[in-house]
Amino acid sequence: MKKFFYKSSVLALTAGILLTSCDPEIDAPDPSSGEADFTSYLAVGNSLSAGFADGGLYRESQLSSLPAILADQFEEVGGGEFVQPLFSEAQANGSGYLKLVGFTPQGTPITETVTTNLAIRGLTSKNTPLYTKFTNNINNLAIPGIRVADIKTAGYGSTQGNPYFERLTDNPGLTYLQYVQAQAQAANHTFFSLWIAENDVLAYATSGGAFSGGMLNSDAQRITPVNTFTANYTELVDALTAGGKEGVLATVPDVTAVPFFTTVGGSVKQLLAANKIPAVVALTESGNSRIVITPSQINVEGGVYFPLTASAYAPLLGTPTGRYWRLLARQVSSSPDPVTVNATLTAILANYQIDTTQMFGLSQGNPLPSALVLDAAEQVNIKNATTAFNDIIKAQATAKGLALWDAYGYFNSIKNGFVRNSVTYSPSYITGNLFSLDGIHLTPRGSAIAANEIIKAINSKYNSTVPQVDETQYRAVLLP
Amino acid sequence: MKSKLLAFLGSALLSGTAVAGGYQVNLASQRQIGMGHTGTGIQTGTSSIFFNPGALSHIRENGVTIGASAISSHIAYRGTEPSGFSAEADNDFGTPFQVYAAYTVDELLTVGLGVYTPFGSGVRWGNEWNGRYALNEIDLQAIFFQPTVSYKIGDKLGLGLGFVVATGGVNLQRVLPVQGQDGTEGAIELDGGAKTGFGVNIGAFYQATEKFSIGIDYRSKIELEVEGGDVMFSNIPAAARGNFPEGAEFSASLPLPATLSLGIGYKVNEQLTLAADVSHVGWSEYESLRFNFSKPVAGSGVSESARNYDDAFIFRLGAEYQLNDKLALRGGAYYDQTPVQDGYLTPETPDADSRGLSAGIGYALSEKFSVDASFLYINKKKRTDSAEFSRSVAGTYKATAYIPGLALNYKF
Numbered sequence: 001m002k003k004f005f006y007k008s009s010v011l012a013l014t015a016g017i018l019l020t021s022c023d024p025e026i027d028a029p030d031p032s033s034g035e036a037d038f039t040s041y042l043a044v045g046n047s048l049s050a051g052f053a054d055g056g057l058y059r060e061s062q063l064s065s066l067p068a069i070l071a072d073q074f075e076e077v078g079g080g081e082f083v084q085p086l087f088s089e090a091q092a093n094g095s096g097y098l099k100l101v102g103f104t105p106q107g108t109p110i111t112e113t114v115t116t117n118l119a120i121r122g123l124t125s126k127n128t129p130l131y132t133k134f135t136n137n138i139n140n141l142a143i144p145g146i147r148v149a150d151i152k153t154a155g156y157g158s159t160q161g162n163p164y165f166e167r168l169t170d171n172p173g174l175t176y177l178q179y180v181q182a183q184a185q186a187a188n189h190t191f192f193s194l195w196i197a198e199n200d201v202l203a204y205a206t207s208g209g210a211f212s213g214g215m216l217n218s219d220a221q222r223i224t225p226v227n228t229f230t231a232n233y234t235e236l237v238d239a240l241t242a243g244g245k246e247g248v249l250a251t252v253p254d255v256t257a258v259p260f261f262t263t264v265g266g267s268v269k270q271l272l273a274a275n276k277i278p279a280v281v282a283l284t285e286s287g288n289s290r291i292v293i294t295p296s297q298i299n300v301e302g303g304v305y306f307p308l309t310a311s312a313y314a315p316l317l318g319t320p321t322g323r324y325w326r327l328l329a330r331q332v333s334s335s336p337d338p339v340t341v342n343a344t345l346t347a348i349l350a351n352y353q354i355d356t357t358q359m360f361g362l363s364q365g366n367p368l369p370s371a372l373v374l375d376a377a378e379q380v381n382i383k384n385a386t387t388a389f390n391d392i393i394k395a396q397a398t399a400k401g402l403a404l405w406d407a408y409g410y411f412n413s414i415k416n417g418f419v420r421n422s423v424t425y426s427p428s429y430i431t432g433n434l435f436s437l438d439g440i441h442l443t444p445r446g447s448a449i450a451a452n453e454i455i456k457a458i459n460s461k462y463n464s465t466v467p468q469v470d471e472t473q474y475r476a477v478l479l480p
Numbered sequence: 481m482k483s484k485l486l487a488f489l490g491s492a493l494l495s496g497t498a499v500a501g502g503y504q505v506n507l508a509s510q511r512q513i514g515m516g517h518t519g520t521g522i523q524t525g526t527s528s529i530f531f532n533p534g535a536l537s538h539i540r541e542n543g544v545t546i547g548a549s550a551i552s553s554h555i556a557y558r559g560t561e562p563s564g565f566s567a568e569a570d571n572d573f574g575t576p577f578q579v580y581a582a583y584t585v586d587e588l589l590t591v592g593l594g595v596y597t598p599f600g601s602g603v604r605w606g607n608e609w610n611g612r613y614a615l616n617e618i619d620l621q622a623i624f625f626q627p628t629v630s631y632k633i634g635d636k637l638g639l640g641l642g643f644v645v646a647t648g649g650v651n652l653q654r655v656l657p658v659q660g661q662d663g664t665e666g667a668i669e670l671d672g673g674a675k676t677g678f679g680v681n682i683g684a685f686y687q688a689t690e691k692f693s694i695g696i697d698y699r700s701k702i703e704l705e706v707e708g709g710d711v712m713f714s715n716i717p718a719a720a721r722g723n724f725p726e727g728a729e730f731s732a733s734l735p736l737p738a739t740l741s742l743g744i745g746y747k748v749n750e751q752l753t754l755a756a757d758v759s760h761v762g763w764s765e766y767e768s769l770r771f772n773f774s775k776p777v778a779g780s781g782v783s784e785s786a787r788n789y790d791d792a793f794i795f796r797l798g799a800e801y802q803l804n805d806k807l808a809l810r811g812g813a814y815y816d817q818t819p820v821q822d823g824y825l826t827p828e829t830p831d832a833d834s835r836g837l838s839a840g841i842g843y844a845l846s847e848k849f850s851v852d853a854s855f856l857y858i859n860k861k862k863r864t865d866s867a868e869f870s871r872s873v874a875g876t877y878k879a880t881a882y883i884p885g886l887a888l889n890y891k892f
Contacts, residue, residue, distance in 0.1 A: 421613055478659050
């Protein structure tokens with residue numbers, strides 16, 4: 001009897017092993033929405049959520065926007081349709097965007113703007129473009145360029161406001177907050193993402209603080225006061241969580257760590273070394289005081305960064321040029337009339353005490369413009385604001401019981417790069433694969449990697465198992 | 481006949497995957513596959529040339545054996561949970577083969593020649609899965625030629641020495657993370673034949689009593705070295721071509737590790753023979769996979785990734801039951817430890833501890849002719865790995881293989 005049992009169990013074991021796995025299979029646990037409900041997902045944010053990339057908004061970049069990738073994954077756990085304000089196939093190039101066309105012999109990338117098949121329907125009185133309208137109800141409410149400071153501004157959706165918001169509404173008096181409330185009601189959303197605060201420091205950073213006061217003050221290029229930020233952000237979160245809705249908030253990354261600021265410094269350093277130049281002179285912030293920059297300060301945290309916009313001016317170092325100021329005068333002049341432009345130029349040069357016959361960047365008389373340099377004092381302002389904003393965002397996540405993706409912490413953690421699926425990623429321009437040609441916004445691949453981080457935050461908060469996305473199905477920078 | 485044999489050899493160079501730890505292929509004899517691939521501590525006929533040259537001097541007749549296995553192996557992959565993506569390696573039917581010829585010079589001395597394929601790999605993932613930047617497909621081939629002498633000392637002891645001449649080649653294909661304007665990704669293919677390598681296979685066999693025998697065998701490490709291998713690029717965007725130069729060559733070196741085996745045999749009665757083996761494979765020789773390029777590729781003259789294999793043991797049990805004059809029934813099992821440490825898994829050898837179950841029959845067609853048929857089933861444990869140290873593809877892998885085989889023996 002014993003023998004019989006032994007024999008039959010050996011047989012059963014053998015047969016079992018043979019039959020259970022004809023071809024190997026790995027069972028996936030069923031994805032679950034946990035305590036969250038992804039039926040109707042609403043994305044609120046700025047360019048990073050709108051799908052803005054390569055310095056523009058276009059159909060392909062919209063299709064691989066961060067919220068679109070998230071919505072695809074939410075579909076596995078009961079998520080419904082996710083409508084985006086896509087540009088049509090015929091106007092697929094939307095606002096136009098940068099395309100890489102080659103490299104100089106020195107290895108500097110050459111970009112060109114795509115100008116065909118745009119979705120421009122007309123121009124404003126200031127000659128800026130207006131885009132083809134898309135006024136249906138949508139799920140991706142993100143607006144490129146929007147700041148938390150802007151959400152209660154009446155007229156932000158008018159032709160005088162933000163053209164990306166203007167295209168979404170026929171009501172020029174509507175504030176963005178009102179628009180979000182109306183769309184939330186229409187969608188009857190069950191889940192939302194909110195990643196919006198970047199532009200409250202970014203415009204200040206990309207313009208080197210040059211227009212944050214003084215003669216050429218522009219409110220849009222100042223850092224948002226913390227009081228305004230707190231009030232607006234809280235109101236926005238209140239609107240999105242009304243009725244106990246669930247969602248995920250994201251913090252502001254360190255905007256000075258993107259390739260826009262870390263790419264040009266290296267070549268400036270080389271240039272200075274090659275010509276044995278010990279230091280350069282630059283304007284700081286919005287006034288006319290000068291600072292001296294030594295090569296050892298370049299591309300060091302707490303030192304000096306050069307934005308991508310400086311790359312066109314680096315070769316002019318040491319020449320008697322007023323090129324930057326001429327272009328600026330044309331831009332800010334109240335009229336394109338040459339006489340008016342000239343008067344504006346004279347006033348600007350007097351204000352900043354510029355003598356364009358002196359050596360550009362190497363003399364007290366003709367310093368580098370503040371907008372081409374992000375110096376230590378400006379970085380401190382950015383850091384303080386970013387920390388304050390992120391504290392508020394984190395506090396809101398805790399108060400409302402929402403998931404939180406600490407984008408600040410994440411992007412800091414990958415400063416030295418990482419490897420996934422045998423591909424190396426880093427915050428380097430083009431070769432880092434994460435950032436698009438504008439050096440600020442993510443590539444589709446970068447968005448997919450960010451989406452996976454957000455999914456981790458959501459899963460951990462709501463005990464859900466939203467599946468990760470295969471980031472390799474999304475492209476990085478396309479080469480000519 | 482000669483040309484047919486050569487053609488057979490040519491087509492048989494592709495060995496299979498998922499067959500043993502690392503890229504070792506333990507399919508050296510159809511009779512022994514049936515017995516769980518034991519054979520160090522018993523007299524296995526002509527295939528003692530492989531298992532234990534010391535036992536070769538104990539064979540009683542001259543003989544020739546030709547055999548081959550057909551491998552049907554599959555590997556399933558899923559991204560780290562929770563994830564929505566998966567892949568499957570579609571593997572060729574690799575055909576490891578073996579040819580042994582033995583000639584008894586006199587009562588004491590036997591000489592022989594073995595040709596066999598103890599290492600190899602063939603994995604095809606395709607160029608769409610998420611690990612394509614690590615591997616599309618790999619073919620690794622190694623073929624060993626082993627002239628052997630075996631000498632009997634007294635009635636009980638046999639000593640044998642085989643001189644191994646090894647050759648082979650490697651072909652490896654990857655997608656490169658560079659994309660043209662239409663989204664097409666570049667690719668790299670490395671293809672090279674190996675220089676001739678040399679090694680030894682030494683064994684001692686002791687027939688302690690009529691029933692009990694014991695053996696020990698050592699097969700030395702052989703370095704498979706490729707020099708001047710071709711580096712071929714495709715679909716590289718014009719702007720990146722400087723980084724992926726035409727006409728580059730590569731050199732690389734892959735250790736085929738030493739294996740030390742100890743085996744025992746026990747004849748229960750005239751019909752039933754039992755065998756047990758334990759093998760130690762010196763995988764720790766495989767520290768990194770390194771390609772040196774004659775021109776910088778992607779800005780570097782070297783591509784290196786850590787492997788840091790551990791030495792591994794294989795435990796085997798086998799039995800043969802001689803039903804009558806003509807028919808022998810065989811069965812066996814083994815447990816093969818993986819040499820791949822946690823954090824070092826790669827899609828070229830998505831290895832795990834594996835379990836093998838085998839069965840086989842031997843049938844005497846005539847006084848001179850006999851056939852051996854075997855069937856081996858291999859089931860590797862499901863393994864989830866971060867691949868953080870190999871900088872490769874994280875996820876869960878699971879492999880199985882079905883390996884039927886057939887051999888023809890001729891005695892004279």
